[in-house]
Amino acid sequence: MTLVQTQAKGEVTIRDLTKSFPLDGETLTVLKGINLDIRGGESLAIVGASGSGKTTLLRVLAGLEEPDTGDVLTDGAPVHGLGRERAVIFQEPRLLPWLTVLDNVAFGLEVQGVPKPEAAERARRYIRLVGLAEFEAAWPRQLSGGMAQRVGIARALTVQPEILLLDEPLGALDAMTKMTMQEELTRIWHEEKVTMVLVTHDLEEAIFLADRVLVLPGTKGDAIRLIDVDLPRPRDRNDTGFVGYRRQLMAEFGLH
Amino acid sequence: MTYQISDTRVRSPRGPDIRATLARTAQRARGIFADYGLLLAFFAGWHVASVTGLLNPAVFPPLDRIGQALWNGIASGRLVGDIGISLQRAGLAFFAAVALGIPLGLFMGQIRAVERALDPILQLFRQTSALALYPVFILLLGLGEASKVFVIFWATLFPILLATIGGVKEVDAKLIEMARTFGAARLTTFRRVVLPASVPAIFVGLRLSATTALLLLIAAEMIGANKGLGFQVMNAQYNFQIPLMFAAIFLLAGLGLAANWVLVLLQRRLCRWNTARH
Numbered sequence: 001m002t003l004v005q006t007q008a009k010g011e012v013t014i015r016d017l018t019k020s021f022p023l024d025g026e027t028l029t030v031l032k033g034i035n036l037d038i039r040g041g042e043s044l045a046i047v048g049a050s051g052s053g054k055t056t057l058l059r060v061l062a063g064l065e066e067p068d069t070g071d072v073l074t075d076g077a078p079v080h081g082l083g084r085e086r087a088v089i090f091q092e093p094r095l096l097p098w099l100t101v102l103d104n105v106a107f108g109l110e111v112q113g114v115p116k117p118e119a120a121e122r123a124r125r126y127i128r129l130v131g132l133a134e135f136e137a138a139w140p141r142q143l144s145g146g147m148a149q150r151v152g153i154a155r156a157l158t159v160q161p162e163i164l165l166l167d168e169p170l171g172a173l174d175a176m177t178k179m180t181m182q183e184e185l186t187r188i189w190h191e192e193k194v195t196m197v198l199v200t201h202d203l204e205e206a207i208f209l210a211d212r213v214l215v216l217p218g219t220k221g222d223a224i225r226l227i228d229v230d231l232p233r234p235r236d237r238n239d240t241g242f243v244g245y246r247r248q249l250m251a252e253f254g255l256h
Numbered sequence: 257m258t259y260q261i262s263d264t265r266v267r268s269p270r271g272p273d274i275r276a277t278l279a280r281t282a283q284r285a286r287g288i289f290a291d292y293g294l295l296l297a298f299f300a301g302w303h304v305a306s307v308t309g310l311l312n313p314a315v316f317p318p319l320d321r322i323g324q325a326l327w328n329g330i331a332s333g334r335l336v337g338d339i340g341i342s343l344q345r346a347g348l349a350f351f352a353a354v355a356l357g358i359p360l361g362l363f364m365g366q367i368r369a370v371e372r373a374l375d376p377i378l379q380l381f382r383q384t385s386a387l388a389l390y391p392v393f394i395l396l397l398g399l400g401e402a403s404k405v406f407v408i409f410w411a412t413l414f415p416i417l418l419a420t421i422g423g424v425k426e427v428d429a430k431l432i433e434m435a436r437t438f439g440a441a442r443l444t445t446f447r448r449v450v451l452p453a454s455v456p457a458i459f460v461g462l463r464l465s466a467t468t469a470l471l472l473l474i475a476a477e478m479i480g481a482n483k484g485l486g487f488q489v490m491n492a493q494y495n496f497q498i499p500l501m502f503a504a505i506f507l508l509a510g511l512g513l514a515a516n517w518v519l520v521l522l523q524r525r526l527c528r529w530n531t532a533r534h
Contacts, residue, residue, distance in 0.1 A: 090430070094430050139529045
């Protein structure tokens with residue numbers, strides 16, 4: 001009997017990716033010749049000034065946008081459109097207001113054809129994981145912003161994606177909730193062993209969550225830069241190493 | 257250190273406190289008064305003005321005479337027959353409009369090209385008063401039931417259709433995109449996202465249509481009918497049976513309120529998630 005060597009799942013390969021949009025009769029190139037290898041199970045943060053195309057890059061990875069040229073591959077297979085190995089978490093929780101928390105979390109599985117009882121069972125597991133077991137029967141309107149976003153995270157996790165794509169998921173939360181949620185995300189990422197690609201404009205968030213930080217160039221057209229965040233977890237925002245990375249990242253944007 | 261919180265309220269040893277019950281009743285009475293006080297005052301004013309001769313009692317009879325006429329009409333079965341035929345006309349037209357308007361609206365709201373092509377003609381039809389078209393319908397369908405039901409159907413169709421189209425078009429595109437990221441097929445997205453999101457807008461159309469249905473019903477029954485509440489209002493006035501006329505008017509108002517109440521209940525049932533008050 002031979003055992004097949006299991007490779008780390010959730011690898012993403014980006015090759016010569018270019019994406020532009022028409023703007024006032026001209027073409028605005030937001031992503032130009034991007035090459036990147038995202039390791040399976042890694043946590044990668046994408047930062048960049050507004051307009052640098054970080055959200056566009058994430059949407060291309062999700063399959064919500066088609067690249068002009070170049071390829072995206074997940075675990076070696078070319079990506080065309082949306083795929084079940086990828087799940088997206090948006091800045092807004094995007095909950096369906098007419099469904100309870102449980103039904104919202106089970107929604108992803110249900111539209112994929114999983115029978116309702118099984119979907120509910122699996123949904124409960126992730127509702128517990130995000131710490132909302134008591135709110136199973138609540139309506140979205142009864143939830144706070146942070147709670148609603150947890151529901152959105154649970155919904156994405158229930159379909160057991162290999163790659164979790166997060167588009168500024170904590171951008172709309174207040175500072176305290178945000179920090180709590182960053183810790184939650186670290187814990188979830190650790191427990192679920194998914195590849196996490198996180199778009200954020202918050203440099204501290206990037207350092208707190210990511211193994212590597214990808215800095216997208218502005219309109220100047222420089223090359224993209226990758227910064228390894230070599231800090232032990234759980235990370236301490238006041239640690240000297242942490243502060244050092246923050247200084248380094250801020251310098252990337254000409255900030256002090 | 258521990259704190260002790262003592263309940264300083266004195267509880268009656270014998271079950272629920274009578275004073276609390278009284279207070280609750282008084283509060284409820286105040287609530288009813290706040291809601292319906294002005295309405296009751298209106299009727300009381302009418303009655304007193306009519307009895308004292310401040311209002312001409314031949315035109316505004318006292319309420320007890322209207323009540324008497326209402327009771328006589330119902331006991332003799334005369335008004336019951338009128339209610340029946342009126343409900344049948346309005347109901348048939350309304351349900352036909354629902355059966356056509358909602359599916360067509362859902363379809364049109366989904367497909368841009370269809371909506372674009374049909375919109376101008378819809379706007380034209382909608383802006384053309386159904387009453388102005390009634391003579392046309394009479395020419396086509398005769399003076400019988402068909403033209404009456406059709407004119408009500410025509411007038412009720414557009415609010416439902418336009419509300420449904422509007423509801424579908426206003427569904428948050430972000431929710432649709434969310435469903436797509438989970439691999440939801442078009443039909444699944446429609447069933448699980450677009451349809452439920454449109455329900456509140458559709459109900460706005462339904463309630464508008466129910467009101468329109470009764471409005472058109474009266475107009476249709478005033479022309480070439482020999483039965484129905486609208487006919488009864490006209491007929492009683494011709495014969496100077498003013499209490500009966502008011503009895504029929506109040507019945508019509510009651511029908512409108514009842515229709516709205518049924519729709520509100522249905523909406524609450526279907527939209528429990530929504531806090532919006534109606």
